[in-house]
Amino acid sequence: xxITETFLAAGANVLICGRSAPEHLPSVDGxxxxxxxxxxxxxxxxxxxxxxxxxxxGRLDVLVNNAGGAPYADAATASPRFSESIIRLNxxxxxxxxxxxxxxxxTQDSGGSIINIASVSTIRPSPGTAAYGAAKAGLNNLTxxxxxxxxxxxxxxxxxxxxxxxxxxxxxxxxxxEHINAMVPLGRAAQPEEIVGIALYLASDA
Numbered sequence: 359x360x361i362t363e364t365f366l367a368a369g370a371n372v373l374i375c376g377r378s379a380p381e382h383l384p385s386v387d388g389x390x391x392x393x394x395x396x397x398x399x400x401x402x403x404x405x406x407x408x409x410x411x412x413x414x415x416g417r418l419d420v421l422v423n424n425a426g427g428a429p430y431a432d433a434a435t436a437s438p439r440f441s442e443s444i445i446r447l448n449x450x451x452x453x454x455x456x457x458x459x460x461x462x463x464x465t466q467d468s469g470g471s472i473i474n475i476a477s478v479s480t481i482r483p484s485p486g487t488a489a490y491g492a493a494k495a496g497l498n499n500l501t502x503x504x505x506x507x508x509x510x511x512x513x514x515x516x517x518x519x520x521x522x523x524x525x526x527x528x529x530x531x532x533x534x535x536e537h538i539n540a541m542v543p544l545g546r547a548a549q550p551e552e553i554v555g556i557a558l559y560l561a562s563d564a
Contacts, residue, residue, distance in 0.1 A: 360550030
């Protein structure tokens with residue numbers, strides 16, 4: 359949401375997607391995001407989402423692969439189906455989305471920018487998130503591979519944030535919050551507005 363609102367404030371036309379529509383579409387000064395229903399784990403729905411963006415706006419300049427996450431799961435007992443679903447969401451989905459978006463961006467004189475949102479779990483695994491951390495580490499490596507493949511017309515970058523205070527974080531147990539506060543040098547989790555600058559920078563000519 360923070361990234362969406364920042365792009366809207368910068369004057370961008372923004373299309374967001376998800377399995378269900380948000381209660382309120384992000385809007386800044388009358389510039390409102392367009393929503394398309396899309397399960398990013400489904401390749402055909404990804405294609406339909408990109409087609410919708412091109413149909414709505416005539417082009418596709420930036421893709422932010424932000425879908426992801428994973429519930430706590432013991433790596434010793436997690437089912438194969440669970441592990442596969444986590445890797446599909448956090449690694450296969452952004453790969454597929456990048457591939458479909460790149461097809462459009464390569465045809466544009468201005469090319470495009472693909473920004474993958476990974477996680478600090480890429481370099482610092484934590485208990486209960488083995489499959490998630492492995493998938494995000496794969497996403498970081500994938501970004502470098504795509505950067506070499508899609509260049510020079512399309513730039514690919516990866517952001518690896520730590521814990522953020524969002525609607526989801528409100529459900530964190532007190533001990534989780536204490537653990538995060540103890541690990542972060544600033545003594546707290548991040549606010550959404552603290553990531554938007556780097557996303558806007560990576561999408562811009564700067």
